[in-house]
Amino acid sequence: MTDPQRKTAAASPPVRRRRDDATRDLVAVHDPSGAASEAYKMLRTNLFYALIDSPPKIIVLTSANLGEGKSTTTANLGVTLAQADKNVLILDCDLRRPRLHSMFGVNNTRGLVDILAGGDRIEEVWREPIPGLKLICAGPPPPNPAELLSSRRLVEFLAEMRRRFDYVLVDTPRIGVSDSAVLAAHGDGVLLVLDSQRTRKGPLRQAMRALRGVGANVLGTVMTNFDVSRGGNTPYGYFY
Numbered sequence: 001m002t003d004p005q006r007k008t009a010a011a012s013p014p015v016r017r018r019r020d021d022a023t024r025d026l027v028a029v030h031d032p033s034g035a036a037s038e039a040y041k042m043l044r045t046n047l048f049y050a051l052i053d054s055p056p057k058i059i060v061l062t063s064a065n066l067g068e069g070k071s072t073t074t075a076n077l078g079v080t081l082a083q084a085d086k087n088v089l090i091l092d093c094d095l096r097r098p099r100l101h102s103m104f105g106v107n108n109t110r111g112l113v114d115i116l117a118g119g120d121r122i123e124e125v126w127r128e129p130i131p132g133l134k135l136i137c138a139g140p141p142p143p144n145p146a147e148l149l150s151s152r153r154l155v156e157f158l159a160e161m162r163r164r165f166d167y168v169l170v171d172t173p174r175i176g177v178s179d180s181a182v183l184a185a186h187g188d189g190v191l192l193v194l195d196s197q198r199t200r201k202g203p204l205r206q207a208m209r210a211l212r213g214v215g216a217n218v219l220g221t222v223m224t225n226f227d228v229s230r231g232g233n234t235p236y237g238y239f240y
């Protein structure tokens with residue numbers, strides 16, 4: 001994690017962690033009152049006020065490029081919503097390069113793939129890493145991710161999840177991978193994550209075009225990797 005979350009961590013008592021330990025990105029758990037966690041709470045508030053008449057329940061997070069902070073934002077926003085007593089499901093739909101299991105420190109031996117392809121019961125697959133927050137990992141990489149994610153079974157599964165949860169946060173690959181467009185079309189709203197230091201206008205416009213092309217409802221953008229010294233915080237959400 002780069003600034004300011006690293007700066008936030010530096011201000012807290014030192015915590016011994018391995019450098020490759022993805023759980024360090026879960027700031028909403030181990031630094032709940034830090035600046036980054038406050039920023040996730042702001043994002044949560046924005047979400048509460050989005051589309052008052054038909055509040056979005058299935059929220060798909062995607063981005064124009066690799067590594068812009070989709071998984072980190074999904075995980076921390078999920079924790080933050082659960083901390084506000086919402087009943088939340090996080091769904092790892094990045095079947096090619098899943099990361100959420102590492103962030104929550106659980107294994108990826110079973111997941112969405114087993115529900116969609118294997119017919120496993122949802123209750124046998126999900127975990128509850130923190131009270132009020134269920135996590136369905138991706139599961140072992142399937143040979144046909146695009147096919148699974150465009151299946152009728154997925155649509156039925158999402159409809160059931162919409163009934164059972166206040167919020168379903170869906171982590172996806174970058175928008176150039178067809179999986180994301182399909183998922184964006186099935187969600188109630190999309191949050192487009194962008195890296196404030198790296199994302200260029202061209203790919204961003206292309207991503208917006210792709211999302212509009214599938215009829216996705218883009219709720220807003222989440223800017224990550226903000227430089228606090230320039231007056232920002234991280235992440236920062238703009239809602240339309």
Ligand SMILES: Nc1ncnc2c1ncn2[C@@H]1O[C@H](COP(=O)(O)OP(=O)(O)OP(=O)(O)O)[C@@H](O)[C@H]1O
Pocket residue numbers: 001002003004005025063065066067068069070071072073094097099172173174223224225226234235
């Ligand atoms: N708000 C943020 N501020 C600074 N750095 C961040 C922020 N969110 C995530 N990062 C860092 O960016 C890197 C990529 O994060 P993450 O895995 O969440 O991105 P991603 O968009 O899901 O990547 P991929 O496209 O591979 O799925 C990680 O090293 C993470 O620590």
Ligand SMILES: [Mg+2]
Pocket residue numbers: 070071072094099171172
């Ligand atoms: Mg990711």
